[in-house]
Every structure is written in C-alpha cells, then in structure tokens.
Amino acid sequence: MTILFLNGPNLNLLGRREPAVYGKATLADIEQMVKKHASKLGVDVEFRQSNSEGELVSWIQEAPGKCAAIVLNAAAYTHTSVALRDAISAAGLPVIEIHLSNVHAREEFRQKSLIASVCKGQIAGFGPYSYILGLQAAVNINGPPD
Numbered sequence: 035m036t037i038l039f040l041n042g043p044n045l046n047l048l049g050r051r052e053p054a055v056y057g058k059a060t061l062a063d064i065e066q067m068v069k070k071h072a073s074k075l076g077v078d079v080e081f082r083q084s085n086s087e088g089e090l091v092s093w094i095q096e097a098p099g100k101c102a103a104i105v106l107n108a109a110a111y112t113h114t115s116v117a118l119r120d121a122i123s124a125a126g127l128p129v130i131e132i133h134l135s136n137v138h139a140r141e142e143f144r145q146k147s148l149i150a151s152v153c154k155g156q157i158a159g160f161g162p163y164s165y166i167l168g169l170q171a172a173v174n175i176n177g178p179p180d
C-alpha cells in the first residue's frame with residue numbers, strides 16, 4: 035500500500051517560515067518522521083511538495099491506481115482552489131486534508147476550506163503530528179483494525 039503525501043505552496047519554507055505558527059521542523063524533518071512511522075506500519079509513503087497549483091492537480095490526477103490514499107496539506111490553496119477541489123472529486127480515492135496549524139482558530143479566510151467537502155476528513159492543529167495522524171487515518175481508511 036502506498037500513501038501519497040502532497041504539500042502545497044510555501045511548505046518548502048518550513049523551519050524558517052513563521053516558526054511561532056508552523057514550528058521549527060523542516061519539511062524534510064517531517065518527511066523523515068512520516069517515513070519512520072510508515073515503515074512501522076508496513077506501508078510505503080511518497081512525499082512531494084509543489085508551489086504550483088497545476089502540478090498538485092496533475093499529481094492528484096495521476097494517483098488513482100498507484101496510491102491507496104492521499105494525505106494533502108494544500109496550504110493556501112485550501113482556501114482558494116476550485117481546481118484542487120475538482121481534482122480530488124474526480125480522483126475518487128480517499129483524500130485526507132491536513133494542516134499544521136489550527137486553521138479554525140486563525141484568520142477568517144483560513145476558516146473556509148474549498149476542499150473539505152470532497153475530502154474524507156480533516157486534521158488540523160497538531161503541528162508535524164498532523165502528518166502522523168493523517169498517515170494513521172489513511173492506513174485505517176476502511177475502518178479501525180479488529
């Protein structure tokens with residue numbers, strides 16, 4: 035089973051970008067942590083980041099048949115992108131929306147997600163641990179283990 039982690043714009047700056055909001059871990063640190071947990075769970079993880087909306091759309095389009103689920107931190111595109119929403123809807127595979135920060139406790143424009151209604155669920159506010167929770171949600175997408 036492969037779980038695809040997609041990261042949107044400015045997440046390549048993690049570690050030095052507003053550390054009071056997003057923490058000190060870099061995206062590479064988070065990727066390493068996710069891969070460590072994934073190997074314990076016996077699943078493969080592919081981890082990607084793009085600042086380009088179109089590239090994220092293409093990766094979502096290419097995922098069906100290759101990945102069991104997508105864990106998506108769409109970053110700012112969460113709040114703006116009909117294109118990402120439509121790609122998720124068309125892909126027909128489970129997508130889990132994640133955020134490092136609690137978007138619901140921040141500016142009003144961050145409290146609206148254009149992708150939430152086509153995602154399986156949303157995880158927000160746990161810092162890098164949101165990624166581990168996203169991984170666990172993806173692995174247990176068909177219900178918790180017996």
Ligand code: DQA
Binds near residue numbers: 107108110111112134
């Ligand atoms: C974010 C929250 C978004 O509002 C913001 O644009 C980001 C990061 C998060 O992980 O907390 O870039 O998705």
